[in-house]
Amino acid sequence: MSKKKITVPQIRERKQNGSKFAMITVYDYPMAAIVEQSDIELILVGDSLGMVIQGCEGTVHVTLEDILYHLKLVRRGAPNTFIVGDMPFLTYQACESEAIHNAGILMKNGADCVKMEGDVYAAEKAAAVVKAGIPVMGHIGLTPQTAASFGGFKVQGKSIDSAKKMLENAIAFEKAGAFAIVLECLPTALGALIDEKISIPTIGVGAGLNCTGYNLNAYDILGIFDKFVPKFVKQYKLLGKEILDGFNSWRNEIDSGAYPMREHCFNVSEDEINALRDSL
Ligand SMILES: Nc1nc(=O)c2c([nH]1)NC[C@@H]1CN(c3ccc(C(=O)N[C@@H](CCC(=O)O)C(=O)O)cc3)CN21
Numbered sequence: 067m068s069k070k071k072i073t074v075p076q077i078r079e080r081k082q083n084g085s086k087f088a089m090i091t092v093y094d095y096p097m098a099a100i101v102e103q104s105d106i107e108l109i110l111v112g113d114s115l116g117m118v119i120q121g122c123e124g125t126v127h128v129t130l131e132d133i134l135y136h137l138k139l140v141r142r143g144a145p146n147t148f149i150v151g152d153m154p155f156l157t158y159q160a161c162e163s164e165a166i167h168n169a170g171i172l173m174k175n176g177a178d179c180v181k182m183e184g185d186v187y188a189a190e191k192a193a194a195v196v197k198a199g200i201p202v203m204g205h206i207g208l209t210p211q212t213a214a215s216f217g218g219f220k221v222q223g224k225s226i227d228s229a230k231k232m233l234e235n236a237i238a239f240e241k242a243g244a245f246a247i248v249l250e251c252l253p254t255a256l257g258a259l260i261d262e263k264i265s266i267p268t269i270g271v272g273a274g275l276n277c278t279g280y281n282l283n284a285y286d287i288l289g290i291f292d293k294f295v296p297k298f299v300k301q302y303k304l305l306g307k308e309i310l311d312g313f314n315s316w317r318n319e320i321d322s323g324a325y326p327m328r329e330h331c332f333n334v335s336e337d338e339i340n341a342l343r344d345s346l
């Protein structure tokens with residue numbers, strides 16, 4: 067039986083009826099095809115691909131074309147899973163019409179909604195995108211696209227001033243018409259307060275225990291990406307080690323003669339071999 071894709075109204079309802087949901091970040095066909103078979107409701111094609119897939123230090127360089135490429139692969143693997151298309155840096159910050167245009171391109175290429183990082187100013191662009199009929203997920207707290215302005219990947223909202231600003235940002239996205247909002251790296255108490263003060267679902271990434279939904283990266287959950295492991299990550303598998311074992315097993319069997327074996331070979335009949343020999 068094929069999976070039934072969750073809808074924007076159903077995601078909103080999760081906050082009212084108290085049932086949680088999960089959003090997993092993936093970037094490619096095989097991972098998406100496995101998520102499609104799982105109970106996970108949402109996929110994020112995140113601009114974190116700049117770090118996880120491309121090996122860079124941040125996400126600022128990621129382009130709309132990068133996201134589009136991965137979005138298409140993921141959609142092929144997960145035709146019936148709700149996909150969030152992450153809007154890269156500078157595809158929505160400059161003006162409303164650019165924001166609408168670029169959000170529209172993601173929707174035309176398989177996204178079910180777009181995600182926009184930022185503050186009260188980004189929320190203005192989000193409002194324009196919502197008015198164009200495109201569902202928007204907000205993203206506040208540690209916003210990697212603007213991390214340069216707060217000095218790196220640091221937990222946000224630790225001071226009263228910063229906490230107030232985070233609450234203002236959340237309310238601004240809610241007022242803009244965002245249907246859900248990612249809270250990244252906020253103290254537990256602030257995550258809970260924001261969840262209480264807004265009516266839309268919160269999706270926690272290191273934002274404590276009181277969110278409606280939670281997001282983790284597939285490569286983190288599986289223990290494949292280990293350049294850094296943020297505190298909020300739980301590694302359910304250590305596949306990086308398994309993969310290395312697999313690679314080394316193959317390499318060793320080439321020396322030992324255990325690979326390849328007869329079963330890995332293509333054969334023709336004895337007659338055909340003889341005919342070939344005779345013809346030489
Ligand atoms: N693989 C991966 N997983 C992610 O969750 C992720 C990415 N990449 N790339 C984009 C952003 C960047 N993220 C990050 C990156 C680093 C920290 C980090 O080092 N945090 C410190 C806390 C620092 C502080 O206390 O202020 C930590 O100890 O977790 C957190 C989130 C989350 N996102």
Ligand SMILES: CC(C)C(=O)C(=O)O
Pocket residue numbers: 091110111112113114115152205248250271281283
């Ligand atoms: C950290 C999550 C929410 C994200 O934006 C990404 O993976 O790009």
Ligand SMILES: [Mg+2]
Pocket residue numbers: 112113114125152
């Ligand atoms: Mg992102």
